[in-house]
Amino acid sequence: MDNKAIILLGGPAKGTRFRPLSLHKPKPIFPIGGVPLIYHTIESLSKVPNMKEIILLGCFTDLNEIEKFIYMCEEKFKINIKYLKENEIMGSAGGIFKYKKDILLGKVDNFFVINGDVLGDMPFKEMLKFHDNFCNQEQYIIMGKYNDPSQSFNYGCISYDEKTKEILHFVEKPLEFSSNVISCGAYLFTSTIFDHLQSALTNSLKTGNELINTRNDSQNFNNHTLDMNESNASSETGDNISCIKTPSHFPYKSVKLSFELDIFPELAGKSGHLFGYILPQNTPWMQIKSSSSAIYADQMILNLYTKNHPELLAINSKSTCTVIGNVFIHPTASVHNTSVLGPDVSICAGAIIGPGARISHSIICDNVHIQDHAFVTCSIIGWNSIVGRWTRIEGTDCRDDISIHSLFSPQGKLNPSVTIIANDVDVHSELVVFNAIVLPNKELKECTQNQIVL
Known part of the structure; x- marks a missing residue:
């Protein structure tokens, strides 16, 4: 079984709460414990069996620091790391959807998706084992943990069956108390998740939401996936670092698609699609939102x-x-x-x-x-x-x-x-x-x- 991982970096417009520190360097490579923030995530992912590639997905345009970081991590962990560039913020699922072919290249069985601003003692290896033992190709995993109920309003909240581990309800940043089990911003999918992304996109197009189709035909996105051999998928940063341009034949002008808002609420409690891998009570984990949170x-x-x-x-x-x-x-x-x-x-x-x-x-x-x-x-x-x-x-x-x-x-x-x-x-x-x-x-x-x- 081959595995990949995608780390969502966001972009300059998403790091405003981290200013003024993010004015000098991108938030994902701010030093935590003496090394860039996402280094800790990459180190944990490198321990997952058959991890073939780690993809950094974001819309940063000044790639000098990211290039240096990728080179350092490839030397350290002996794993292929690639940066895929979004032209705009597309939501946690939009960029995944756009680069479907690149993500699935090489007969990938499973792939992780991790927010770039979370870190802690995150057991990705055990999460994969949980999926292999208890789930099939139509079932996906959200890593969660118990949290202070007074702070759960700031995260995605999970209600799940403690016996079967099935997630029954998911709501992102609820206005009222929903659960003291929160999402850790780490997910495990199989290739079948793209069927749900396509469905969410189709529904959004019908209702005129954030997704805009610029073509007159009704061709499925599967016919418009990224061809790595085409000239429009050329490297922007040289031979050593893979930085792929947006494919010119991508059929949508603007795609904003969110796992937390568009996918998980629909899958939760329906047909056993979504399950929770819940960390023990005192497992170290946090999300870095503001510049002051970097201290903690x-x-x-x-x-x-x-x-x-x-x-x-x-x-x-x-x-x-x-x-x-x-x-x-x-x-x-x-x-x-x-x-x-x-x-x-x-x-x-x-x-x-x-x-x-x-x-x-x-x-x-x-x-x-x-x-x-x-x-x-x-x-x-x-x-x-x-x-x-x-x-x-x-x-x-x-x-x-x-x-x-x-x-x-x-x-x-x-x-x-x-x-x-x-x-x-x-x-x-x-x-x-x-x-x-x-x-x-x-x-x-x-x-x-x-x-x-x-």
Whole structure:
């Protein structure tokens, strides 16, 4: 049995809540635990038996960083990785539908679809085994987990039969309480799912919804699938990285199709099509929505390193800095032996941590310079930024309500949250920056609190 996986990256228009960090690099490759966010998903997928290819599907146009990332992952995991480009946001199922032929190329038996902004201890290998043991080619799997009922309104909610595991009801972000079992944004399909996508498309065309057919004929989409040998499927980025253009013969001008809104609600409770692979109660998992949520994702991944990759965590020794708890230090970072790091700190490539610096609960991105005796906590310091001597940068821990945390209060004031310093910011010495968001390429010469520095 051959398997594939598709990771949905979205695009610049979908990462607005992750700004200002996504202004410099795409959200899917923001460093979590010292490596790009989707690296963790690819690593888990690489352990699935007979995983032949991983497809990154999105509408990013500046592919320089994505190209580098793909090359690094192909070298690391010895698996083919390809980027397929959408010309616009098409929903979680629209791009899958458009690139049907490419996904099924090579007699694929099963394929995973995973949202690019979720991560955790996600057992894809066990999910596939569950499908092989209990499901047939007409049945599909949604990975789910139990969640705080007060936060379930922010996710797809699943009602399922605990004995048969069949999903009886699915609703995306319900207005009223539906279930405390939520979708983890990871699905397992067979080729027959495309019949349901075609049906949903046909129904939408009949009702004049978001899907617009630009042809006068009634040919089925199966006759218009992507031909990889045609000139219009040429590479945009060179021979090493596969980046496929939209096929010119794709019969629909605009396709917006969602598994969560158009497919799952229709399949749930009907003819045994949809089943739930429900994770144990305390399984680490989260969705990265806002820039501040990256802090808590980083802490989760560092904690997972204690089990999966203890070799990546820094340890105390006479020749190194003082380490408290879980700390990742990139091999190319320079950390003074009088500094104190932790708990829950990631120091990325090329960063410089000066004498006496104290950092906790923070992400320090590439080529950041934290100068002598600076103090950083509950903060993200963006690429190439400088934190001056004796400067204090501090945010507020709001992890208990991170999924529902609003940036602004009803009065229009900035709510207490993680402090975000974007890329190429120079924070002068002997300042205090508290609960602030600083946009890129700024020079901060005075203290700031509860403000967005534009």
